[in-house]
Amino acid sequence: MRKKIIAGNWKMNILPSETAALVKGIAEATKGYSNVDVVCCTPAIDIPAAVAACAGTAVQPGAENAHWEPSGAYTGEISTGMLADAGVKYVIIGHSERRQYFGETDETVCKRTTAVIKAGLTAIVCVGETLAERDAGKVDEVIVRQMKEGLKGLSAADASKLVIAYEPVWAIGTGRTATPEQAQEVHALIRKVLGDLIGIDAAETVRIQYGGSMKPGNAAELLAQKDIDGGLIGGAALKADSFAAIIAAAAAK
Numbered sequence: 001m002r003k004k005i006i007a008g009n010w011k012m013n014i015l016p017s018e019t020a021a022l023v024k025g026i027a028e029a030t031k032g033y034s035n036v037d038v039v040c041c042t043p044a045i046d047i048p049a050a051v052a053a054c055a056g057t058a059v060q061p062g063a064e065n066a067h068w069e070p071s072g073a074y075t076g077e078i079s080t081g082m083l084a085d086a087g088v089k090y091v092i093i094g095h096s097e098r099r100q101y102f103g104e105t106d107e108t109v110c111k112r113t114t115a116v117i118k119a120g121l122t123a124i125v126c127v128g129e130t131l132a133e134r135d136a137g138k139v140d141e142v143i144v145r146q147m148k149e150g151l152k153g154l155s156a157a158d159a160s161k162l163v164i165a166y167e168p169v170w171a172i173g174t175g176r177t178a179t180p181e182q183a184q185e186v187h188a189l190i191r192k193v194l195g196d197l198i199g200i201d202a203a204e205t206v207r208i209q210y211g212g213s214m215k216p217g218n219a220a221e222l223l224a225q226k227d228i229d230g231g232l233i234g235g236a237a238l239k240a241d242s243f244a245a246i247i248a249a250a251a252a253k
């Protein structure tokens, strides 16, 4: 049995001064849900406030990106060691917005993921096709490539520090969700490719989240699918009540 994991991706929202209230609201509303991992991945500048607010609660702090070098002349970047030192536990890697706007490639995803796991943190590695790729019948091709290139060099020993997020780009922030069947189909493919990469037994232990307009109203049917082990939530993670409702749906599974 894989423990469900619901993570918020705050993206470039929520001020440092607003962070404690949101984390505390989520912690309060989800007290007692010990069968779900709850994570808030925040902008880097919110991390100290998020870490402080998470202390003594079941909510775990996360980041939205990390550089692969341990230190050096990389103006504007943040290393995995810095994140670990600040108290971060999870790091989102390869989000489609980073691929689309900031030059993220499968190769840099691989470097970042390797560095995150080496630092003892858990990587939430995002994969997903665009609408044009889906319409061209290229979903499998895109997912297999992102997985094989992005996770190159990982082994079964890394499985406990790895989460995959399937985020169809056409479903992000659009209100358009993949149907549970569409999502399950890709999640099953992801698990099969993971099996090829790190072995079937290890692949069975890796949590695969769905992301893309997941909301209180559709979370339960998505989370009921065999290979959907959680959610990576954007918009609905910015309010304690909607995020807590999704966590409640996961806890009920």
Ligand code: 13P
Binding pocket: 009, 095, 167, 171, 172, 173, 174, 175, 211, 212, 213, 214, 232, 233, 234, 235, 236
């Ligand atoms: P929305 O939930 O706003 O569609 O965003 C999903 C996402 O990109 C999470 O990483």
